[in-house]
Amino acid sequence: MSRFDWLSGYLAELEDEHVIVHSGSAQTLAPAHLLIIDPEDWGKAASVAKNMDLRWSGIWADEQDSDIVLSAVLVNQGDYVVLRTALLGEQPEIASHTPLYPGADRMERHLADMFGVTFTDHPDTRRWIRHQAWQEGEHPLRAGFPVQGNPPERTPADADYPSPPIQGSGVYEIPVGPVHAGIIEPGHFRFQAAGEPILRLEERLGYVHKGIEKIAVGRDAAGLARLAGRISGDSTVAHTWAACQALERASGIRPPERASIIRGLLSERERIANHIGDIGAICNDVGFAFAQMQCQALREQWQRRSGELSGHRLMMDVVVPGGVMINLDDAAIATLREDHARLREQARSLFDILDDQPSLEDRLLSTGYLSPETARALGASGYVGKASGQAIDLRTDGLYAPYTRLRFNIALSESGDVATRMGIRQEEVFSSLNLMDEMLKMLEQQTDRTDIYIELPSRPGGEGLGLIDGWRGEIVSYVRLDDEGRVARFFARDPSWFTWPALERIVLGNIVPDFPVCNKSVNGSYSGHDL
Amino acid sequence: MMRILNRIYRTGTLTEQGLDLRDPEIEALGRELKTHIDARFDGSLAIREVDAGSCNACELEIHAVNGPYYDIERFGVHFVASPRHADVLLVTGPVSRHMETALRRTWQAMGKPRFVIASGDCACSGGEFGVSYASCGAVRNVIPVDLQIPGCPPSPIELMKGILALMQGTNAP
Numbered sequence: 001m002s003r004f005d006w007l008s009g010y011l012a013e014l015e016d017e018h019v020i021v022h023s024g025s026a027q028t029l030a031p032a033h034l035l036i037i038d039p040e041d042w043g044k045a046a047s048v049a050k051n052m053d054l055r056w057s058g059i060w061a062d063e064q065d066s067d068i069v070l071s072a073v074l075v076n077q078g079d080y081v082v083l084r085t086a087l088l089g090e091q092p093e094i095a096s097h098t099p100l101y102p103g104a105d106r107m108e109r110h111l112a113d114m115f116g117v118t119f120t121d122h123p124d125t126r127r128w129i130r131h132q133a134w135q136e137g138e139h140p141l142r143a144g145f146p147v148q149g150n151p152p153e154r155t156p157a158d159a160d161y162p163s164p165p166i167q168g169s170g171v172y173e174i175p176v177g178p179v180h181a182g183i184i185e186p187g188h189f190r191f192q193a194a195g196e197p198i199l200r201l202e203e204r205l206g207y208v209h210k211g212i213e214k215i216a217v218g219r220d221a222a223g224l225a226r227l228a229g230r231i232s233g234d235s236t237v238a239h240t241w242a243a244c245q246a247l248e249r250a251s252g253i254r255p256p257e258r259a260s261i262i263r264g265l266l267s268e269r270e271r272i273a274n275h276i277g278d279i280g281a282i283c284n285d286v287g288f289a290f291a292q293m294q295c296q297a298l299r300e301q302w303q304r305r306s307g308e309l310s311g312h313r314l315m316m317d318v319v320v321p322g323g324v325m326i327n328l329d330d331a332a333i334a335t336l337r338e339d340h341a342r343l344r345e346q347a348r349s350l351f352d353i354l355d356d357q358p359s360l361e362d363r364l365l366s367t368g369y370l371s372p373e374t375a376r377a378l379g380a381s382g383y384v385g386k387a388s389g390q391a392i393d394l395r396t397d398g399l400y401a402p403y404t405r406l407r408f409n410i411a412l413s414e415s416g417d418v419a420t421r422m423g424i425r426q427e428e429v430f431s432s433l434n435l436m437d438e439m440l441k442m443l444e445q446q447t448d449r450t451d452i453y454i455e456l457p458s459r460p461g462g463e464g465l466g467l468i469d470g471w472r473g474e475i476v477s478y479v480r481l482d483d484e485g486r487v488a489r490f491f492a493r494d495p496s497w498f499t500w501p502a503l504e505r506i507v508l509g510n511i512v513p514d515f516p517v518c519n520k521s522v523n524g525s526y527s528g529h530d531l
Numbered sequence: 532m533m534r535i536l537n538r539i540y541r542t543g544t545l546t547e548q549g550l551d552l553r554d555p556e557i558e559a560l561g562r563e564l565k566t567h568i569d570a571r572f573d574g575s576l577a578i579r580e581v582d583a584g585s586c587n588a589c590e591l592e593i594h595a596v597n598g599p600y601y602d603i604e605r606f607g608v609h610f611v612a613s614p615r616h617a618d619v620l621l622v623t624g625p626v627s628r629h630m631e632t633a634l635r636r637t638w639q640a641m642g643k644p645r646f647v648i649a650s651g652d653c654a655c656s657g658g659e660f661g662v663s664y665a666s667c668g669a670v671r672n673v674i675p676v677d678l679q680i681p682g683c684p685p686s687p688i689e690l691m692k693g694i695l696a697l698m699q700g701t702n703a704p
Contacts, residue, residue: 140665207627236586296600307686314591
């Protein structure tokens with residue numbers, strides 16, 4: 001079957017359900033297909049998609065000429081479809097996708113808060129991103145809402161957020177956060193437990209909501225890339241790349257090939273740095289400090305090299321719209337090749353030790369299980385999805401350079417526990433190293449070794465979709481430009497939107513003291529989620 | 532077990548001698564810091580870190596400060612879980628409005644005397660996020676700040692220099 005052959009099947013099913021597709025476009029949001037439908041068919045279109053086992057991958061809204069335009073992303077084996085519909089802006093109301101796709105839950109509540117869209121038959125009508133910085137009935141992403149808003153003199157804590165009580169003999173609650181005990185991001189967790197096992201976990205996020213979608217509006221391309229680089233600092237390369245890809249597609253250009261290869265190298269460097277750091281942290285959360293020290297040392301060496309090559313230890317602001325800020329000469333390529341070989345050897349011998357520790361096995365095996373069914377229902381990508389049977393990796397879908405020319409096998413398992421998520425990340429360290437060696441070869445084979453940047457032409461009104469596989473998983477980034485070529489709308493869907501709810505399921509039945517290691521094995525981004 | 536010991540032996544001590552690979556002054560500053568901490572804090576300075584809205588890049592570098600290469604504990608600086616145990620509050624991020632009260636309460640929970648370091652460009656000035664419906668901007672807009680460490684994010688060495696500067700009663704480098 002060639003690409004998108006399934007789409008005619010989807011369209012036929014929609015027709016059977018009397019859903020009218022007004023227009024379809026393979027260009028507007030390429031490589032995704034855009035389908036425009038009526039608002040009353042919104043639920044039915046998702047229902048048909050669900051029956052065909054399509055994956056649901058995000059939703060955003062956009063106010064245009066007093067209409068609220070909704071776009072939802074569906075995916076089948078790396079083929080993307082965007083469903084779109086327009087609602088009257090007065091009292092926008094539409095069917096919820098959450099009953100079919102539970103991963104849609106918080107993103108729809110985000111839209112209810114930010115745009116005032118009512119999702120009928122949504123199972124949870126509580127606010128999500130809104131705490132107390134703006135009032136009920138105010139919607140920050142509506143055009144009439146000023147960037148400065150009208151915040152209270154001091155914003156109080158969101159103390160009256162309703163949380164379902166739990167009752168029973170010996171049942172108790174542990175509220176944790178937003179300020180946590182370690183050096184980590186803020187969020188609130190409410191554990192309901194009987195004895196040590198967790199009966200229920202409720203997450204409350206939104207504490208680091210910084211208005212990213214709002215302050216993106218009016219920026220030029222370079223300004224948007226800088227902002228995207230600070231959506232989640234640990235994924236700065238991936239998010240900047242996704243935003244730049246969206247901008248480039250909106251402007252109708254492709255970056256030079258050399259720039260794409262260098263982006264690939266930076267992105268794999270970011271993946272390895274985070275994987276190694278987190279493997280150490282997972283071991284540390286069960287008291288195995290040796291691994292933590294070893295991994296921190298490897299990570300520091302790796303970051304220092306990133307700093308030497310790119311001028312920034314986390315490689316911030318190196319990916320820019322139209323290309324990259326750094327080139328790699330023969331000496332740098334030789335250095336990297338040696339680095340890769342050294343890390344391969346060091347990681348191999350370290351992971352051999354980790355794989356052979358009964359004390360680690362005892363704590364990590366069968367801890368924090370996520371079933372393939374739940375992972376599928378939530379749309380979890382990245383190592384969380386891969387450890388639970390979800391073969392989602394945009395690098396293998398032929399969607400973007402340099403991966404269109406590279407082949408590798410997705411690390412995959414169905415065991416779904418902490419040990420498996422850590423194992424997937426160990427495997428990815430090696431597959432990334434192999435990919436990076438291939439990329440170095442690609443750089444050497446190029447005849448033009450100077451071409452790393454192309455200026456973005458102004459293309460007013462253009463829109464584009466960025467689709468990047470970051471180390472956490474699939475990132476979807478949407479950009480629409482206004483009449484002057486400035487950003488009119490920006491939305492970045494971090495993979496954490498789907499792995500945070502997975503964590504609520506993962507911890508069930510586990511003991512409270514194992515929450516840190518369960519949490520670390522998922523490592524959702526608070527900032528990437530809260531925007 | 533033998534493999535672990537062997538690996539530890541082969542890895543050796545990574546802590547850089549005063550980090551003089553990058554800055555020859557730092558060992559001297561480190562010694563001076565230790566002198567200050569010995570005199571004023573009886574040998575140990577306790578820091579409570581609060582992310583008040585950061586993108587988490589600042590946290591990555593603060594983790595590195597505690598790693599084997601920098602190992603800031605050898606200068607008497609350690610990170611604690613409770614503000615009640617802390618001498619210094621190290622705040623990152625622009626202060627999101629949703630974290631405003633949590634930050635203020637954390638600060639109020641500290642014993643006196645207490646010091647506040649605003650770490651990173653966002654904490655110093657609001658950075659890329661500024662002041663908006665969602666962000667209070669700089670930390671000093673919410674609680675009094677004793678020292679600011681610029682950088683996006685500040686590197687481990689810049690963080691160490693900042694803490695040294697606080698002890699010396701001077702501005703950050």
